[in-house]
Amino acid sequence: MPEYKQFPLADTAEGLTEAEIIDWKVKPGDEVAVNQIVVEIETAKAAVELPIPWAGVVTELLVEPGQTVEVGTPILTMDVDPHGEAGPSVNGSAPAEAAKAEQADEEEMKPLVGYGSKAAAAKRRPRKRQAEAAGPAPQAAPQPPAAPADPVRAVQVVKPREEADNGVHGNGTVDVSYVPLAKPPVRKLAKELGVDLRALTGSAEGGVITREDVRRAAAGETAPEPTAATAPSALPGSYDPATRERRVPIRGVRKATAQAMVSSAYTAPHVTEFITIDVTPMMELRDKLRRTPEFADVKLTPLAFAAKAVCLAAKRTPDVNAVWDENAGEIVYKDYVHLGIAAATPRGLIVPKVRDADAKSLAELARAIGELTATARDGKTPPEDMRNGTFTITNVGVFGVDTGTPIINPGESAILALGAIKDMPWVVDGELAVRKVMQLSLSFDHRVIDGQQGSQFLADVGALLADPAVAITY
Structure with missing residues (x-):
């Protein structure tokens, strides 16, 4: 039964x-x-x-x-x-x-x-x-629930938008795996008028079926050809041709990011410092390491060098890897670095963490960062990979931006922004030369980190990127 x-x-x-x-x-x-x-x-x-x-x-x-x-x-x-x-x-x-x-x-x-x-x-x-x-026992076992009267509720398989059609095959049959795009009130109207939504082509933005589409189908009228303003689009949200505005609901990653950033900006007193450095030696070392067996299958990027520099510099300035605990009235110093890497994804900005980044070699960091960012862009980052970070790096340089003033992630005390690496005039040994130059910016929580500690940490990171040989002195 x-x-x-x-x-x-x-x-x-x-x-x-x-x-x-x-x-x-x-x-x-x-x-x-x-x-x-x-x-x-x-x-x-x-x-x-x-x-x-x-x-x-x-x-x-x-x-x-x-x-x-x-x-x-x-x-x-x-x-x-x-x-x-x-x-x-x-x-x-x-x-x-x-x-x-x-x-x-x-x-x-x-x-x-x-x-x-x-x-x-x-x-x-x-x-x-x-x-x-709560009542008397039923006399007979219930029968299985009847199939829903609404034919749409009976099937929930969604085709990608670029592959979806109106569900009607050339032979006139209806594809039962197709789920039409229509809001609940429109579905209710279609049910009342006996219209199969799967046989309709929506006239609204994105191919969404409207009340007018349903009423025309019920009256046996032909739907008008979509105009340029109402043609289906791959863009999310709803478009109003009259106002020429598109509205997208605030939800998911975008909603969470907004709440976290507002909370951080109005809770932690932010201070941001900047430094400009010559990273020509780092880029030369990268080219050299790429030719070695250890890095043969590794995508070695400036971000990996920055991650290693942050982990080394944090040992000299542990304040940047601490957090202000308002409820306990304590500053909590972390004896590990769970390094967050800000990643831009189709769903918005997320920050997966490299666990125990301070215990990894440069090659291990590069592999871990590559795996994290690839998983994030695919939208498959598990929740546990986004919790309990201690420090974050955001690489705005990939967009050609020189630098910025990043907002600290909640639960952390500092965030480093990497700017674009550009060919610029630079004085070397008293002579002008063209060098690889980048800017760094560090935002930190002034409740935890004083100006001295923030400046020392940023200078250390800059020195490690300007001359990776400095690492042997740490």
């Missing part, structure tokens, strides 16, 4: 309160195994793939891609006993048994990553069997 369970959005062990459903990896009717990935979500920090804690058959997807839901909200329903091997279903059991089964549901969830106490305490959609537990 069928036994139905609902899969809630979990707290992925990072204080998650809500997340956006990006993509379903399954559809109704699919048979899944324990710990199989069923959905990809976007949290405030990164994209995360969630596994299912049971085996069974997916019966319904409760949330559409693009929707943001709170932790604990049911997002999927499945039959965990599709072959009738487990006896009576939970919904058809006695009240006491139903309560035990409900508790068992929660216990089953705990072994998986991301199923902690917060998820259990979060708001949840009331379950039918909870209400039944």
Whole structure:
């Protein structure tokens, strides 16, 4: 007999309160195994793939891609006993048994990553069997839920926008794997008028189906050709041709970044210092190391040299690797460097960490930075790689920018910005020469770091990049 369970959005062990459903990896009717990935979500920090804690058959997807839901909200329903091997279903059991089964549901969830106490305490959609537990036991087991009347809710497979069409094949059949772009009120109207959204082509920005599109289809009218102002676009958000404005909701990584930066700017008293250095020796050393076997398969960049310099300089000035603990009334000095590398990604700015960067060689740092940035750009950075940083480097030089005044990441006390390396006139041994020159800027929390310590640290980093041989003196 069928036994139905609902899969809630979990707290992925990072204080998650809500997340956006990006993509379903399954559809109704699919048979899944324990710990199989069923959905990809976007949290405030990164994209995360969630596994299912049971085996069974997916019966319904409760949330559409693009929707943001709170932790604990049911997002999927499945039959965990599709072959009738487990006896009576939970919904058809006695009240006491139903309560035990409900508790068992929660216990089953705990072994998986991301199923902690917060998820259990979060708001949840009331379950039918909870209400039944308070009344008399039902006389007969319930039948499986009927297929949803809305044909769109029955299928949740999303095609990439560049591959999606209107779901209608040349032979006139409708592709059931296609999910049309339409807001809930439009879907409701289509249901009321008996219009299949999969057979429509949206006239709004990005191919979104409007109320007018549905009404025209219901009246048998042909949709007008999209104009230049309303033609589908790959840009996110909604476009208003009348005002020529595009509005994008603030959520995900962008929302988290904004909150963190505002909190840091108004909490930690920022001071920023600058230095300009000749890095010609560093660039010459890089060219030399690239020809050695140890660095044959390593992408050795100025960022890797800067990371090594920061780790060495932090040993002489430990204040830059400390943090102000307001609640405890203490300054906490870290005996390790978890080095954050600011990475620009399609979802926004994130800062993955190189764990124990101070214990790594130059080659190991270069490999770690390359792996972190590649994973970040793919949107696959796990939450644990973005927590507990002690110092951050941001490389604005890759955009051709000379320098900037970076904002300190919350939980840290300093951040270093690397500027672009440019050919510039420089005085060498009393003579003018063309050299490789770059600017560095250091922002630090003046509660923890005095001007002396900040200046000493920045000067040390500059000296190490200007002449890497100085490293042997540390």
